Amino acid sequence: MNILVMAPHADDEVLGLGGTIAKYVDEGHDVFVCVATTGQPLMFPQNVLDKLRSEVINAHKFLGIKETFFLEFPAAMLSEVPRYEINKKIKDIIDSVQPDVVFMPHFGDMHLDHYIVSQSTMVGIRPVKKHKVLETYSYETLSETEWNNPHMSNTFVPNTYIDITNYLSRKIGAMKHFTTQIKDFPHPRSVEGIESLAKLRGSTIGVKAAEAFCLIRRIVL
Numbered sequence: 001m002n003i004l005v006m007a008p009h010a011d012d013e014v015l016g017l018g019g020t021i022a023k024y025v026d027e028g029h030d031v032f033v034c035v036a037t038t039g040q041p042l043m044f045p046q047n048v049l050d051k052l053r054s055e056v057i058n059a060h061k062f063l064g065i066k067e068t069f070f071l072e073f074p075a076a077m078l079s080e081v082p083r084y085e086i087n088k089k090i091k092d093i094i095d096s097v098q099p100d101v102v103f104m105p106h107f108g109d110m111h112l113d114h115y116i117v118s119q120s121t122m123v124g125i126r127p128v129k130k131h132k133v134l135e136t137y138s139y140e141t142l143s144e145t146e147w148n149n150p151h152m153s154n155t156f157v158p159n160t161y162i163d164i165t166n167y168l169s170r171k172i173g174a175m176k177h178f179t180t181q182i183k184d185f186p187h188p189r190s191v192e193g194i195e196s197l198a199k200l201r202g203s204t205i206g207v208k209a210a211e212a213f214c215l216i217r218r219i220v221l
């Protein structure tokens with residue numbers, strides 16, 4: 001199968017489903033990641049941006065990701081980009097990869113970039129083309145999914161769990177490549193925070209570690 005992971009920012013894909021990615025790779029599937037945005041020099045020093053790009057490439061090599069696409073939209077400024085441009089670039093990636101399974105950020109995340117990527121991905125996977133995406137899921141991102149204003153309309157309510165007991169260490173190893181992003185505990189984007197969420201999700205289904213998702217659509221042909 002071809003698996004496509006849509007990431008608003010570099011490291012969202014590891015935080016959300018680093019263990020699942022490693023599991024898919026070990027099972028012989030091809031995993032592709034599309035990073036929608038990049039930091040801008042006016043907001044971040046160029047040396048930090050260069051380091052982050054190196055970090056994501058190394059993390060993806062560590063996980064065995066087949067190919068990474070960078071759309072280069074401005075991070076934290078995605079709402080200022082015409083939506084049709086975002087829709088087209090994401091659609092082009094989907095048409096190129098022809099994924100069987102797509103993972104996207106949860107639409108109710110606090111960061112507006114996450115919402116926009118989620119909505120544009122839904123436009124790109126509309127089941128009106130010859131190739132249909134058979135399974136679509138949203139994932140949770142530490143420090144974005146749980147920090148939004150609590151409301152029933154944006155709450156992440158998982159209904160799918162993937163056992164990553166044998167892959168949690170790989171997820172942690174991939175995240176450790178992001179030295180510009182990983183934080184000290186009790187920040188949620190810490191090793192301890194990542195492990196704690198994996199153990200919580202795992203205990204929900206009676207395993208030692210898991211990642212949780214919302215099934216958005218499943219097509220049985």
